[in-house]
Amino acid sequence: MNEVRKPRDPVTGHVKALAKGFKYLVEPNRMTLDYPAETMKLPPNYRGFFTVDDKKCIGCSMCEMVCPPEAITMVPRIIGEGGKTLPAPEGEKEAKGPKRTKRPVVNWGKCIFCYFCVDVCPVDAFIPTQVHDLAFEKDNEYRPSYEEYLKPPEEPYKNAKKVVSKADLKRGVGYEPAP
Amino acid sequence: MSFIPISLIIWLIEDLLYLIIFPGLVTILVLVIVIIWLERKIAAKVQMRFGPLWVSKKIGGALQSLADLLRYSFQEVIIPEKADRLAFILAPGLMFAFATIALIFIPVGPYYSVLFPSYYTILFSLALIIITPIFAITVGWASDNKFSFIGALREGFLLISYEVPFLLSVVSMIIIFRTYDYISAVQSQLNFLPGIILNPLAALVMLIVMIRTTGRFPFDITEADSELVLGLFTEYSALFFGVGMATPYVELYNFSLIFSLLFLGGWWPLNINVMNPVYGLFLPGLVVVIKAFIVMAILVFLRAVYPRYRLDQAVRSGWSYVLLLSILSVILSVVEVMFLR
Numbered sequence: 001m002n003e004v005r006k007p008r009d010p011v012t013g014h015v016k017a018l019a020k021g022f023k024y025l026v027e028p029n030r031m032t033l034d035y036p037a038e039t040m041k042l043p044p045n046y047r048g049f050f051t052v053d054d055k056k057c058i059g060c061s062m063c064e065m066v067c068p069p070e071a072i073t074m075v076p077r078i079i080g081e082g083g084k085t086l087p088a089p090e091g092e093k094e095a096k097g098p099k100r101t102k103r104p105v106v107n108w109g110k111c112i113f114c115y116f117c118v119d120v121c122p123v124d125a126f127i128p129t130q131v132h133d134l135a136f137e138k139d140n141e142y143r144p145s146y147e148e149y150l151k152p153p154e155e156p157y158k159n160a161k162k163v164v165s166k167a168d169l170k171r172g173v174g175y176e177p178a179p
Numbered sequence: 180m181s182f183i184p185i186s187l188i189i190w191l192i193e194d195l196l197y198l199i200i201f202p203g204l205v206t207i208l209v210l211v212i213v214i215i216w217l218e219r220k221i222a223a224k225v226q227m228r229f230g231p232l233w234v235s236k237k238i239g240g241a242l243q244s245l246a247d248l249l250r251y252s253f254q255e256v257i258i259p260e261k262a263d264r265l266a267f268i269l270a271p272g273l274m275f276a277f278a279t280i281a282l283i284f285i286p287v288g289p290y291y292s293v294l295f296p297s298y299y300t301i302l303f304s305l306a307l308i309i310i311t312p313i314f315a316i317t318v319g320w321a322s323d324n325k326f327s328f329i330g331a332l333r334e335g336f337l338l339i340s341y342e343v344p345f346l347l348s349v350v351s352m353i354i355i356f357r358t359y360d361y362i363s364a365v366q367s368q369l370n371f372l373p374g375i376i377l378n379p380l381a382a383l384v385m386l387i388v389m390i391r392t393t394g395r396f397p398f399d400i401t402e403a404d405s406e407l408v409l410g411l412f413t414e415y416s417a418l419f420f421g422v423g424m425a426t427p428y429v430e431l432y433n434f435s436l437i438f439s440l441l442f443l444g445g446w447w448p449l450n451i452n453v454m455n456p457v458y459g460l461f462l463p464g465l466v467v468v469i470k471a472f473i474v475m476a477i478l479v480f481l482r483a484v485y486p487r488y489r490l491d492q493a494v495r496s497g498w499s500y501v502l503l504l505s506i507l508s509v510i511l512s513v514v515e516v517m518f519l520r
Contacts, residue, residue: 020484024227025221172227
């Protein structure tokens, strides 16, 4: 059977649709977050970019082992004074010899922000933040060196208005200023 | 220089002013930029979004289209290897050119004429407007891309199914006004009633055909972006793409001018009999352009409301409802001319 369905009423549907559209034009009901001007107030355990405490880390490589996308690599370092580490001589790939240790570096192009590394760390050396909206302009910016990785990430829109989402049965999802 | 009569120079300067400033190219550029912004903004408002905003945030992102235009002008021009180069380069330009040239024969004032006064302006402008889709089909053919080709086929299908109702709706207005000239058509509306009251059926058909020809929303079939990438202009880049995207809006402007001249009484609140550059051209032109802008705004509002027709639905309604309505409008005109006057 090759039935051709005909529209039942060629006029009413058009009029109804146009009236509804006009109603929304006059009384807009925005659901969009005006992102760079407003940002969401994030929940306390939100998983953003994270860095590592150079003094706390013991170089056990557990984070490297547990990392699902293999984003973490351990770089060889020399133990300096006061628990701080110094860069190893160039060309040295493995941490073998006196006063040698290892420190993690995250490739942000691979990281999936699962926080397994933060959970698995025996000395809680990772410093989590809620910054999640960084952009990298160049290719090697998301593959930082260890020194670059140690700097805590900066929140890009500090002056943005903080909002929280709010569900309303009549209106749908919307946003209101954070308490 | 004394052998050139001074009136000829004034005449040429006047023509240039008409063509460049009002209602010509500058007005087209400004209106196209504004109407594209308005279309995106209206659709965003209805669909609970913001629309263009961050380019010039204080005025609601109104400069977004201008920024897009600048971006198109500095992009790299890419011509596909297997494309028909000459047609690929020429077709969008010619499309834009013919859409713009049609403006010569659309008077926006009682004393408006470019190059020569004519008593057949309706016919001339229609002839020029009808040429434009041929170049759209050329674009589809020259691109050597299956999406463009399908877009061109769809354009062809729709073209033949909506051209007859369009011409019939204009013919019914020609029957009512008993003239081929826009200016005398407007004069007879000023003396009696606006065309939309005299023949609402023809106005409705004209509106539907305007939506169809300029690819506004229920008939967004030729460039259906969810099916055909961008339809005809899939392979285009840079300024060629910008010109191709602007052409439907120029056509929309032409059609809206024709609509406001034939149905909305042209420069209706004004009734001018003085030959004066301000009163004779600028004021009535402003009234007509404002009317046309309102018509354009209503038509771009449809994008927010309608989904897209399938090709077969659009062709079927073209050959059934719209053709029927246009024939009825011709009959209505004949009846009015026989009995009312």
